[in-house]
Amino acid sequence: MLQIDNLRKTFDGSRSERRSRVLAVDDLSLTAEEGQMFTLLGPSGCGKTTTLRCIAGLEHPDRGDITVGDRTLFSDERGIRLAANERGLGMVFQSYAIWPHMNVFKNAALPLEVLPRSRRLSKKEITARVERVLSVVQLDKLMDRPATNLSGGQQQRLALARALVMEPPLLLLDEPLSNLDAKLREEMRFELKRLQRELNITAVYVTHDQVEALAMSNKIAVMREGRIEQVGRPREIYERPSSRFVADFIGTSNFIDGTVESHETGDLYLVDTPHGKIRATSAADLPAGEKVAVSIRPEYVEVEKGAVPASDAVGRWSGVVETRAFLGESVDHVIRVGELEMRARCHPSLSFPPDTEVTITLQEKMCSLIPTDE
């Protein structure tokens, strides 16, 4: 549906760093399938918005190809460059960009009113379509309200309606929930996902909030400094981060340095660490002797009372509880294993006071291997 190849975009540096250019998007390629919610996730300044604006046609890329369906929107090699108003995509801006001098109806109707003469609809059809789309986002009761009198959540839904009224092949969303307060954000998250699924919209969703990305996406591309670090389904990204950056950015993670001892069955490897042996998975082939880090999420670290009876069991280490913190839904423990500090998230029914001797179990399926050459 959406295909981007080798996209690159630079900006003029600011005054102080004149001559140097800011590399905002660096050789980025991605493919989003029909009906997918494809998310660009990354810290602020990593180039998400720039990528989205390149797709929209609001930014002129230096290089690359952008195709939606069978229509090429941009290609530097073939000299194709459609203007933003010729691309026919829908976009929801971070600030919503609701026109303050129009009422709700007018805001949603403008995309239909500015269609070229040959494709323009009659007044009645326009009214019907606008009413339909406004009722989808539950704003049909507020049609005559001036846009400035809407609440944040209503503005957000109006922006969505305006982007959808043309029934675009692709919807672009730039942090659409970031300007809402926490409670509303959660509500709108489900609302947006429901609409996207029901209307079978293909959408590119930009956010810096990993919880939002995990909850809403069919596919996530984690970005870092203008490049894509990892692409995958939310679960894959969460459970098998391919780099320390991804593991760190998406929630907290424990990292244990070690070397590959041997390849076992499938994608399972045996890893030697200073604290004991451990089994972990890796999508990439790794030779024996390779330096790696094992990453495991705190919630997959199991904790039991008492030391390991028979030492040297793979993936089972003895440790001492250092501190604990009650977080409501869970209890976090910091457990010292030799030099290493491991974070473990337990059910509130399991809570160990400091200095308790414990055994931790690292489930092999949940341990992923990350190259440490960075």
Next chain:
Amino acid sequence: MTDTLDKSETPASERTPPVGRLKRMTRGWSWRRVFTAKTLIIALVIAFVGYLAMVPLAYLLYGTFYDGVSITFRFFSEAYSAYGLTEMVLNSFAYAIGSTILSVVIGTTLAYLTVRTNVPFKGLIFTASLVPLIIPGILHTIAWIFLASPRVGLFNKVLEPVFGPGVLNVFSLGGMMFVEGLHLSPLVFLLMYAAFRSMDPSLEESAQMSGARLPTVLRRISLPLAKPALAASVLIMMVRALEGFEVPALLGIPNGTWVFTSRIWRVLNEYPASYGQAGAYALSLLALTTVGVFWQSRLSKRGRAYETVTGKGFRPRPMDLGKWRWPAMALVFGYFVLAVVMPTLILVYASFQPFYAMPSANSLKTFTLHNYAYTLTNSQTLGAAQNSLLLGLGSATGVMFLMAIVSWVVVRTKIPGRWLVDNLTFLPLIIPGLVMGVALLFVYLRFPLPIYGTLWILFIAYFTRYMPYGMRYAASSMYQISGELEESAQTSGASWWQTFRRINLPLLMPGLVAGWIYILMVSVRELSSSILLYSPGNEVLSILIWEQWENGQFTELAALGVLMVLVLVVLVAVANRLGAKVGVRAD
């Protein structure tokens, strides 16, 4: 900033330490506590501001409606039954409307190009935006006479082979509109630049994403959103054009195109001078400008409705003009040449000539430094320079000092009626320079204060007219200082005056210095009040240029003008170095 504002709004009593409160209660009320330095100074300041703002208006009304015997409309009927009066009123409006349209179209286009597009050479536009500050109106007008008068105009000579002699005539209503419009355009640029800068670019981008082309985006989004700022610009320019004196005097009088300001000047310079008629015209003009200013301030209050959505700063995201980039650049270039390069060049050229002749191969050979030598040694110019400097320094210093105290009263204290003081300081904003001149004549011809015919009357005129600017600079810095700084000084035992001098003044200093330089600059160029209030021997620089023009000393005048512009350039540079926002800078 909101932080400091919030703090200053907590009632002071809540923060006074209990010991202090106790003392105050036990000591009780006494005369000595009411007549402190603080209350005295505040009372004096309020009285002074009230005097400056109200007395001239009161006398203007009194002198126009009272002929020494009874209340009368005689002066009005005399003034308006004079020959050609209908034409004068129509001219005034035509002139104001024409120059407003021109300046608003040019200024808005340039502002839009600068903020929202990738037009090249934006620096030229920013440079041009400083022109009204550094080229006084009278010099600008004279430069355009050199450029486009039917007989000696350089442009006419260039165009002669094609169109025949004298196609361009600045001495006409059209010429007046053009010259005034060009001189006002940077002001519109500054206003619209700010408006477009505060507009969320994604409002336009979302229209583009909706499929709208650039003309549709402009018509349906950008212009409606800029409407409050546009309306304000229109009103401000109308007022400016109505109260402008230089252009109507130099370009209108020679061909008999009279407007309010030139008419006021005329009836005061006829023999016998008719003060009553001048008052009648002045009051009419004042009524017009008052309507304009109030309408504009109402609009700008309503305009804030949009700002709640768009009020923050945005990363400028210039749109690609595509194939229109080069035509747009030609426009910018053309404007820069017309507004800056040609007027400056022709003045510089004239200043090196023994007598004024149109530029030609011959005239370029007759280069002389005589005009500069004359200007720099002549006792009259030196005297005028000294007067201008004295008046500029005096009014800048006086206004900023007074406004520092007034802004403290308005921002910091809870004195009842402080809103009145606030409004009084802004009142002179509605009074055109020439009207202020008439009003002060009325006051000091009758008032037993013998300052008529001295520099003091000019000083009072400048002081009153620049009070609003000073207040704007002082109050905006006062808002940025937390009230707690002052209170902590007081709790350490400092008196009010010590606190003001040691805490407030130093903190306000950057803003005060910026305002000081601004007032210095505008007072050096002041003409329209001075023209009615000066007396021979007390000329200031702008008056001297005026007199030299009347005497036909064109080249001497040019040299003096060039020197004046150089001084103003230095002042602007210093002001910018000090961080004062004079004009806008590219960022």
